[in-house]
Amino acid sequence: GIQCLTQDSIWFDKPRYDEAERRFYEGMNG
Amino acid sequence: MAAGTLYTYPENWRAFKAQIAAQYSGAKLKVASTPPAFSFGQTNRTPAFLSNFPTGKVPAYQGDDGFCLTESNAIAYYLCSDALRGTSPQASAQVLQWVSFADADIVPSASAWVFPTLGIMQFNKQATEQAKEEMKRALAYLNQHLNTRTFLVGERVSLADITVACSLLWAYKQVLEPAFRQAYPNVNRWFVTCINQPQFKTVLGEVKLCEKMAQFDA
Amino acid sequence: MAAGTLYTYPENWRAFKAQIAAQYSGAKLKVASTPPAFSFGQTNRTPAFLSNFPTGKVPAYQGDDGFCLTESNAIAYYLCSDALRGTSPQASAQVLQWVSFADADIVPSASAWVFPTLGIMQFNKQATEQAKEEMKRALAYLNQHLNTRTFLVGERVSLADITVACSLLWAYKQVLEPAFRQAYPNVNRWFVTCINQPQFKTVLGEVKLCEKMAQFDA
The missing domain is CATH 1.20.1050.10 (Glutathione S-transferase Yfyf (Class Pi); Chain A, domain 2)
Structure with a gap:
């Protein structure tokens, strides 16, 4: 059962994307 | 019917969900996305904003009745009509x-x-x-x-x-x-x-x- | 009150959400997580399963009335009582x-x-x-x-x-x-x-x- 946990789509990189998006739009908004 | 303000930055596709929901439901939604109403990176770091929205994230919704909500899906759901839900x-x-x-x-x-x-x-x-x-x-x-x-x-x-x-x-x-x-x-x-x-x-x-x-x- | 089967694998915390919701609401939920009822990686790749759940993902719910649902949050929501929602x-x-x-x-x-x-x-x-x-x-x-x-x-x-x-x-x-x-x-x-x-x-x-x-x- 434990191994199956990795079958689900998990966005491990989400924090990195959130951070990049935040910086980008903060930059765009001066 | 809900009425309030959506804090976001321009072209934020997450905020669009709530805005479109409001168009369908008739919810009265003011969008604050540009100065002086809201400046992303500044306004959302002020104590006043963080007291309502501790994570500082947008979109963030504040009702005219004071009800505050974050997470774009929750805001869109709240602004929906029953038909949309x-x-x-x-x-x-x-x-x-x-x-x-x-x-x-x-x-x-x-x-x-x-x-x-x-x-x-x-x-x-x-x-x-x-x-x-x-x-x-x-x-x-x-x-x-x-x-x-x-x-x-x-x-x-x-x-x-x-x-x-x-x-x-x-x-x-x-x-x-x-x-x-x-x-x-x-x-x-x-x-x-x-x-x-x-x-x-x-x-x-x-x-x-x-x-x-x-x-x-x- | 909903009644049906939840297909999952053992120890799946996503499935737990639906199972706990059902405990509160009284929904009649059978859990199929081990052979012969369900074998993850095999059963969920069969045509019969994929015809109901095209992505093959679990947890997946099938009501006794035939209603099928995927995505753990949606299943948990469906099995909830109004109070829980x-x-x-x-x-x-x-x-x-x-x-x-x-x-x-x-x-x-x-x-x-x-x-x-x-x-x-x-x-x-x-x-x-x-x-x-x-x-x-x-x-x-x-x-x-x-x-x-x-x-x-x-x-x-x-x-x-x-x-x-x-x-x-x-x-x-x-x-x-x-x-x-x-x-x-x-x-x-x-x-x-x-x-x-x-x-x-x-x-x-x-x-x-x-x-x-x-x-x-x-």
């Missing part, structure tokens, strides 16, 4: 199924593919290729579902269409070029139907589907 | 806010931190350290919210508590050791209160909070 237990569960699907199976790959083309993130060939494959899977699943349906749940636009369409917005604008999207005619038809709804149009304006797959913006 | 527009939106928060701000970092300790993902020191920081942020936000509240929304257990508690389950069992979690007493008190609810206990059994932060299992 689904008028039966099955339909409302199906709406949430598509909302989850959008966040789990579309947004990660759409972001991985589109961000480099907007200059938001460094281009990574392997990540982009993987994102394309995941996007194909998601589009194939959507295409099959829409083969016999005009909208995702029921016979009319619901929060499911609003959410999934908004999660695909930047992909259609930036990278889903005709040669790529031709394999998903039902999704294309459904997406164009959505963005041509008056309520979508009021918020999104004219959405132009890309003619050529944008490459990363060094 | 929130009994006012504000409460139901707040429930969805926490459901979104769990998926967006807890699951990625909890998984990145815990999976290597279960030996199901390669250990990466940098990723683990970043996951710890993300987890601290999420726990701090939760701790602040629970400073004056017993449960996340309203005065009783809701789908918000069920969802957030399940998303933290493996973290509490594997890595949130006393020295780490002592900074979040309200969250600890809330989590223990949840897992000691009869409905949680029936599904989760005795949950033992880790005494020592598990290291990656080479």
Whole structure:
């Protein structure tokens, strides 16, 4: 059962994307 | 009917979900996205904002009655009409199924593919290729579902269409070029139907589907 | 009241959400997670299963009435009682806010931190350290919210508590050791209160909070 946990789509990189998006739009908004 | 202010930054596809929901439901929504009303990176770091929205994230909603809410799906749901949420237990569960699907199976790959083309993130060939494959899977699943349906749940636009369409917005604008999207005619038809709804149009304006797959913006 | 079968694999915290919701609502839920009823990786690749659940993902729910649903949050929502969903527009939106928060701000970092300790993902020191920081942020936000509240929304257990508690389950069992979690007493008190609810206990059994932060299992 434990191994199956990795079958689900998990966005491990989400924090990195959130951070990049935040910086980008903060930059765009001066 | 809800009435309040949505704090966001311009062109935030997550905020669009709430704005479009409000167009359908008639909720009175003021959008604060530019100075002096709201400056992303500054206003959302002020003590006043953080006292209502401790994470400082946007979109963030504050009702005229003081009720505060974060997380774009929750805000959109709150601003919806019952019709948009689904008028039966099955339909409302199906709406949430598509909302989850959008966040789990579309947004990660759409972001991985589109961000480099907007200059938001460094281009990574392997990540982009993987994102394309995941996007194909998601589009194939959507295409099959829409083969016999005009909208995702029921016979009319619901929060499911609003959410999934908004999660695909930047992909259609930036990278889903005709040669790529031709394999998903039902999704294309459904997406164009959505963005041509008056309520979508009021918020999104004219959405132009890309003619050529944008490459990363060094 | 809903009645049907939940297809999943054992120890699937996503499925736990639906199972716990059903305990509260009284929904008649059969769980198919082991052979011969269901074998993950085989049954969910059969044409019969894929005709109902094209993505092949679990948990997947099939009602005795034939109604099929995927995405764990949607299934849990469907199996809930109205009380669990929130009994006012504000409460139901707040429930969805926490459901979104769990998926967006807890699951990625909890998984990145815990999976290597279960030996199901390669250990990466940098990723683990970043996951710890993300987890601290999420726990701090939760701790602040629970400073004056017993449960996340309203005065009783809701789908918000069920969802957030399940998303933290493996973290509490594997890595949130006393020295780490002592900074979040309200969250600890809330989590223990949840897992000691009869409905949680029936599904989760005795949950033992880790005494020592598990290291990656080479």
